[in-house]
Amino acid sequence: MALISxxxxxxLLTVEFRGLDKLWTLKSRLEIPLAHVRGATHxxxxxxxxxxxxxxxxxxxxxxxxxxxxxxxxRLFWDVKNPDKAVVVALADGGTYDRLVIxxxxxxxxxxxxxxxxxxx
Amino acid sequence: xxxxxxxxxxxxxxxxxxxFATHGYEGTSVDDLVSATGVHRGSLYKVFGSKRSLHLTALxxxxxxxxxxxxxxxxxxxxxxxxxxxxxxxxxxxPASGLLLLxxxxxxxxxxxxxxxxAEGIAALEDALRPSxxxxxxxxxxxxxxxRLRLRAARPTVSKEH
Numbered sequence: 001m002a003l004i005s006x007x008x009x010x011x012l013l014t015v016e017f018r019g020l021d022k023l024w025t026l027k028s029r030l031e032i033p034l035a036h037v038r039g040a041t042h043x044x045x046x047x048x049x050x051x052x053x054x055x056x057x058x059x060x061x062x063x064x065x066x067x068x069x070x071x072x073x074x075r076l077f078w079d080v081k082n083p084d085k086a087v088v089v090a091l092a093d094g095g096t097y098d099r100l101v102i103x104x105x106x107x108x109x110x111x112x113x114x115x116x117x118x119x120x121x
Numbered sequence: 122x123x124x125x126x127x128x129x130x131x132x133x134x135x136x137x138x139x140x141f142a143t144h145g146y147e148g149t150s151v152d153d154l155v156s157a158t159g160v161h162r163g164s165l166y167k168v169f170g171s172k173r174s175l176h177l178t179a180l181x182x183x184x185x186x187x188x189x190x191x192x193x194x195x196x197x198x199x200x201x202x203x204x205x206x207x208x209x210x211x212x213x214x215x216p217a218s219g220l221l222l223l224x225x226x227x228x229x230x231x232x233x234x235x236x237x238x239x240a241e242g243i244a245a246l247e248d249a250l251r252p253s254x255x256x257x258x259x260x261x262x263x264x265x266x267x268x269r270l271r272l273r274a275a276r277p278t279v280s281k282e283h
Contacts, residue, residue: 039171045152049162074163088151090170099166112231115173119234 002079002102004087004110006034006117013037013089013114015102017079024058024066025079030100038090040114042107047083052076065101074098087111130168131182133158138179138217146176146228173232179217180224180238187215188242192249204253205261209268212246219273222266 003016015030022028050071051059057067057078065078075096080086080103087107089100104110136158140149151172155162169175191211198204213221221242228235246265250258 039169039174041151041166041172043151043172045150045155046162072163074167088166088171090166099163111173115171115232 001081001085002104004089004102004104004114006113008034008117011035013117015079015100021066021079024064025077026056026067030077032089032091032095032100034117036092036095037114037118038092039118040087040089040111042111043086043088043101044084046086046088046101047080051078068097076101079103087114089114128158128160128164133160133165133168134175134179134182135216137175138183138220141176141179142183142217142220142223145223146172176224176228177234177238180220180235183213183215183217183220184238184242184245187217188213188221188245191215192245195246195249196252199253201253204250205265208246208250208261208265209272212265213242213269219269222269222273 001018002021003018005014005016006012007014011034013032013034015032017025017027017029047065051061051065052069052071055068055070055075057069059065059067059069064081066080067078069076069078076099077097078101080101082103085103085105085107087102087104087110089102091097091099137154140153140157144153149172151162151165154165154172154175158165165175169178191214195204195208195211198207213219221239224235225239225243229239230236243262243266247258247262250261250265254261
């Protein structure tokens with residue numbers, strides 16, 4: 001589980017990993033410029049996609065997918081135990097990742113928060 | 122980076138629009154969109170960024186290819202009765218029939234971008250009824266929207282899932 005928040009002043013999307021998730025993902029937080037965030041979607045089915053090659057982190061299939069993965073030429077960052085609460089954040093080309101797949105407490109609220117902060121004029 | 126785009130974006134948007142028009146925004150999952158469009162999940166995210174963005178694109182497509190052409194045709198009619206009948210029969214129709222009405226009810230109250238597209242579609246109808254109905258055009262616009270809603274309620278679409 002992670003906490004996703006938006007820092008409007010610094011123009012950042014921040015993902016803070018809690019408890020053992022810091023260990024599984026080998027990260028305590030991610031910071032992404034809001035300008036690189038293309039959108040967020042609640043997507044429980046994402047967890048059934050092939051995970052590709054683990055670059056760094058933890059993968060116990062069916063239990064936890066956490067850390068950096070490479071799949072079909074794309075770079076994904078995962079932190080998901082419960083697929084029902086997975087949110088997919090699509091990022092612009094040129095950054096460290098193409099997509100984040102993050103389990104959050106309230107997917108609906110998280111998606112609304114992210115989408116509102118990047119709403120087209 | 123990533124795989125080259127190997128699908129027809131317009132066709133994917135059309136399939137998505139039909140799906141959103143049938144099941145609503147919340148009722149359409151990414152799984153549904155992946156199977157209906159035949160596009161890989163990764164490519165969907167690569168091209169559209171999010172389900173919300175795909176919905177906005179589908180709504181834009183519906184306005185450009187359905188709402189605006191049909192309202193342009195209605196605007197050429199000067200006979201009030203004829204214009205009203207044509208509007209009730211053809212407004213917000215086509216392969217994604219009801220997409221605008223559904224977006225107005227479900228998404229516009231929560232999403233300013235959807236609200237703006239819905240307002241554009243309703244304004245187009247109002248403008249189209251002005252040549253035939255003059256100052257009564259706003260009133261007749263509400264009549265058309267209400268009639269479309271009643272038509273949708275009276276003719277449930279057959280769903281494969283139930």
